[in-house]
Amino acid sequence: MYMAEFKLRFGDMKWYVRRIIEASSLGEAEKIAERYAEAMNKGEVRWELSYVIEAERPLLVGKEELEKLEA
Template identity: 80%
Template sequence: MFMAEFKLRFGDRKWYVRRIVEASSLEEAEEKAKRYAELMNRGEVEWKLSYVIEAERPLIIGDEELKKLS
């Protein structure tokens, strides 16, 4: 499982969005994430890929994550 982070811009505003990417390799995940950003750029919000990482439990805050931080 992979997670991609995108930087979004709308005028002076910018923020970050993360998406889960279904892929069998990091290279495939990066290609899919780049293509996704290209397709999302059809509107007023500009999408730019920041990075793609392999993630076991992306976007989850659970007991395991809290223990690691303690």
């Protein structure tokens, strides 16, 4: 499982969105994420791929994640 972070731009505003990517390799996940960003660029909001990482527990904040941050 992989997680992609996208930078969204609308005028002077920008924010970040993360999506789970189903793929068998990092390279495949990056290609899927790039295609996704291109497909989402049909409106006024501009999507840019920031990065893709392998993620075991994406978007979860639990005891394990807090312990890693506090170490």
